Amino acid sequence: MAVCTVYTIPTTTHLGGSFNQNKQVFFNYKRSSSFPSSNNILTSVSRPYVITCSAGESQTIVIGLAADSGCGKSTFMRRLTSVFGGAAEPPKGGNPDSNTLISDTTTVICLDDFHSLDRTGRKEKGVTALDPRANDFDLMYEQVKALKEGKPVDKPIYNHVSGLLDPPELIQPPKILVIEGLHPMYDARVRELLDFSIYLDISNEVKFAWKIQRDMKERGHSLESIKASIEARKPDFDAYIDPQKQYADVVIEVLPTQLIPDDDEGKVLRVKMIQKEGVKYFNPVYLFDEGSTISWIPCGRKLTCSYPGIKFSYGPDTFYDNEVTVVEMDGQFDRLDELIYVESHLSNLSTKFYGEVTQQMLKHQDFPGSNNGTGFFQTIIGLKIRDLFEQIVANRSAAPAAAAKA
Numbered sequence: 001m002a003v004c005t006v007y008t009i010p011t012t013t014h015l016g017g018s019f020n021q022n023k024q025v026f027f028n029y030k031r032s033s034s035f036p037s038s039n040n041i042l043t044s045v046s047r048p049y050v051i052t053c054s055a056g057e058s059q060t061i062v063i064g065l066a067a068d069s070g071c072g073k074s075t076f077m078r079r080l081t082s083v084f085g086g087a088a089e090p091p092k093g094g095n096p097d098s099n100t101l102i103s104d105t106t107t108v109i110c111l112d113d114f115h116s117l118d119r120t121g122r123k124e125k126g127v128t129a130l131d132p133r134a135n136d137f138d139l140m141y142e143q144v145k146a147l148k149e150g151k152p153v154d155k156p157i158y159n160h161v162s163g164l165l166d167p168p169e170l171i172q173p174p175k176i177l178v179i180e181g182l183h184p185m186y187d188a189r190v191r192e193l194l195d196f197s198i199y200l201d202i203s204n205e206v207k208f209a210w211k212i213q214r215d216m217k218e219r220g221h222s223l224e225s226i227k228a229s230i231e232a233r234k235p236d237f238d239a240y241i242d243p244q245k246q247y248a249d250v251v252i253e254v255l256p257t258q259l260i261p262d263d264d265e266g267k268v269l270r271v272k273m274i275q276k277e278g279v280k281y282f283n284p285v286y287l288f289d290e291g292s293t294i295s296w297i298p299c300g301r302k303l304t305c306s307y308p309g310i311k312f313s314y315g316p317d318t319f320y321d322n323e324v325t326v327v328e329m330d331g332q333f334d335r336l337d338e339l340i341y342v343e344s345h346l347s348n349l350s351t352k353f354y355g356e357v358t359q360q361m362l363k364h365q366d367f368p369g370s371n372n373g374t375g376f377f378q379t380i381i382g383l384k385i386r387d388l389f390e391q392i393v394a395n396r397s398a399a400p401a402a403a404a405k406a
């Protein structure tokens, strides 16, 4: 809900009346009270006043997380919500197949809920879920916009168990809204609403290895059916999902290792954190010396490394014509408690205390990717998002004060 603030003028004239939420007037008077914008009749201001609304202090911050199915979005979300504390759970008393996760600070909605065609509908029309024609971008835009403006919405639910569209669920505007799924940056209108965006870019080789792990070992699918499903999705993935990475503020790219020649196991990973320069409220993380190009093998006295070891790289680059800063980690950690050694050589981490990244990694050591750059960089991005949120909130509260001083 937007919050309006009343600034009173120290005279005795009474103006009274109602106000228009969209009108923003900044005067240099004293702040006397704040109230929710739904209560739009003034009853208790006895002196001339000025009201500021809609840049409300409770405006929702929107984060977009894009990736293909089975590429670690849920794992990333668990790391992110943990940074803010409190457990993330589906809406209480709602649809047991809801895709939404709510915690004190964050609400994560899954963009699969904006599929306009259900499983049968897609089959009949011969389109995949990645195809824009199977998704309702008008509704996605309207609902994300409404939530950002502090208004609740009745969001549809795509039921992954039945393959049907279920009755909608009520979503209240949170402090931080995360929209995760296939298309958070596809529609220009939705993209414009994002305060920060992330793309999880999992290379085909690694995606295949993860799919085998989950769908073959855990869900009993055959190797052939996994191969066929990846191949069937590829043209639409290339056309509609992959191009979104050009818009992301951070891309986490996951590739096979270069430390083992001709590795085909896909267990050891090379992970790049590609951070866009010039993004408001986001200072890229760097290694040792900002702006330099660095290659670092931390293995030795302070970091235990078994074969094939660990290699970090850092430096400036360009990505889709944007200037970026890249931190890369190839290899995997043997002992997570020793991670503090690596953490202490990175700067701009947005931690609140020494060793916070290591603490978060230790807390979730059972999550996939905790021993490599995927978990490490996801944790760091979680902390950067907390920092971005705190800066935006601090800036908002400072704005009326600055206006008052002017």
Ligand SMILES: Nc1ncnc2c1ncn2[C@@H]1O[C@H](COP(=O)(O)OP(=O)(O)OP(=O)(O)O)[C@@H](O)[C@H]1O
Residues within 6 Å of the ligand: 067, 068, 069, 070, 071, 072, 073, 074, 075, 076, 210, 211, 213, 214, 368, 369, 370, 374, 375
């Ligand atoms: N960092 C990682 N390292 C190794 N395996 C991983 C990693 N992240 C995810 N996986 C594998 O991929 C699977 C899917 O992960 P997750 O559920 O987080 O992805 P998702 O994008 O949310 O999937 P979906 O869209 O299908 O719900 C996990 O069960 C695990 O096998």
Ligand SMILES: O=C(CO)[C@H](O)[C@H](O)COP(=O)(O)O
Residues within 6 Å of the ligand: 068, 069, 070, 112, 119, 129, 130, 159, 160, 161, 163, 182
């Ligand atoms: O790419 C996907 C996003 O997670 C799913 O395949 C899509 O949502 C369709 O779901 P289902 O396969 O359960 O019908």
